[in-house]
Amino acid sequence: MANVKIDNVIKRYGAVQVMHGVNVDIEHGEFVVLVGPSGCGKSTLLRMLAGLEEISDGTISIGDKVVNDVSPKDRDIAMVFQSYALYPHKTVGENMGFPLKMAKRPKAEIDEKVGRAAKILDLAHLLDRFPKQLSGGQRQRVAMGRAIVRDPQVFLFDEPLSNLDAKLRVTMRVEIKELHQRLKTTIVYVTHDQIEAMTMADKIVVMRDGRVEQVGAPLHLYDYPSNVFVAGFIGSPSMNFLRGRIVSEGGAKQFASESGLRLPLPDTPAEVGAEVIYGIRPEHIGVGDAGIPVDVVVVEPTGSETQIFAKAGGDVIDAIVKDRISAAPGSQIHFVIDPANVHLFDAQTEQRI
Structure with missing residues (x-):
């Protein structure tokens, strides 16, 4: 586990500034959801945390270590994307174990970690199947398993349930929350769905136009929204x-x-x-x-x-x-x-x- 500190982070694309001094503190083992409408900067912030986007100004620290200039592979994070990004020619087991194989870990260690992750995610009976033989929910669990085997300090989720139907999204919400309770690892989760944010988060960060509007526990934001934007965004139907x-x-x-x-x-x-x-x-x-x-x-x-x-x-x-x-x-x-x-x-x- 690790704490994450986002300190006065600014992002510019040329002369255009899209992130305006964002500050977020994430504690060890906390499940934090970045939520807001499209274009608010939540995915950009997540990508900066992952090292996939450069930071124009400010600092990001993982486990008390500033990682601005640390490459993504050395940040000890694992990311689950909206698209499952599975290799179609590899089996479930091979997809899950691929990060360890690339790290040249021993086969016995790979098999042990893949087996443990497969058991956690109820994938043990599917290890020999290929992605095309799986449902959307099963593919998303494989993508999560690929992240789990790395045993990272921080999990990053970028709208992982957007491609699933409504009923399956509810099921996967429960599975991801249960997974967090088992692993007790720090999770930063991006979504535009405030229902996902309310039901899953320990802490919600509401964003708009590259700024943080309010940070707090789900029910605190529901009961005490700091402004009209937060009040209208949190709660369904809207206020x-x-x-x-x-x-x-x-x-x-x-x-x-x-x-x-x-x-x-x-x-x-x-x-x-x-x-x-x-x-x-x-x-x-x-x-x-x-x-x-x-x-x-x-x-x-x-x-x-x-x-x-x-x-x-x-x-x-x-x-x-x-x-x-x-x-x-x-x-x-x-x-x-x-x-x-x-x-x-x-x-x-x-x-x-």
Whole structure:
């Protein structure tokens, strides 16, 4: 195991700067997920950590050793790519043992390490097959096995589940998390899927435009997003956002949207008249006999829950309820909002108030 320190890392391509002073500390044995939309810099950062991209400025340390000028093969890392990158003419066992063969390790050692990795990944019965005879999930496990046999200080995963179907992605998420619990090795994992990030990570690094927006445990980011971007990115479906201002009603503060909708507020230091962005997650909206009257636009039943898209004046609000309700498009129902679940952000800076 090893700690990883990314200290004020900058990346430029000619005159264009794409990484802007990134700082991330990763502890021994931690599972850290870099997450963000396409183009945010997460894969570039991972490739710099692997030594596949040069660092323009700043330092990256693995196990307290600065590795800026260390070649990829000497960094004691192993990388699993989005594409499985398996040799089609080699068997599963030969693919898994190839890094050790290239390192000129004894055959007995190769066989022992391949056998151990195959047992961990439930591949022992497939060692004599070729990649074309495997399913997508099995191929991804072979790629992981090839990394495991090297016994690296750090595992790097670059969107390894993107090519799998939805059901298999869930299975592989569990397998990778279980693998981490067994090996207790430091893992840095890149994905654009915030569900993968939430379910797998010990710590999430949310990135946008080559900058780190927030770092923290999954539930901390969910409960206390530092800005509108993080609040909208973490959580599925995305948080509802309404623009408006703080008003006073009978001596109590309320939120008034731009279309005139009045909504309850938690205790807040924001002053009356302040322009704010009001955030509420769909799963924190209930349906009751009293509350905010809304006109139902679309109802999407999924079995365990029902998603409701509704309009209140000019505002569209998305709600997720556990009950099976009979609301139909065009009907009117009432949304119930607990002020304790409301998030407020400054309208100009979009930072959490």
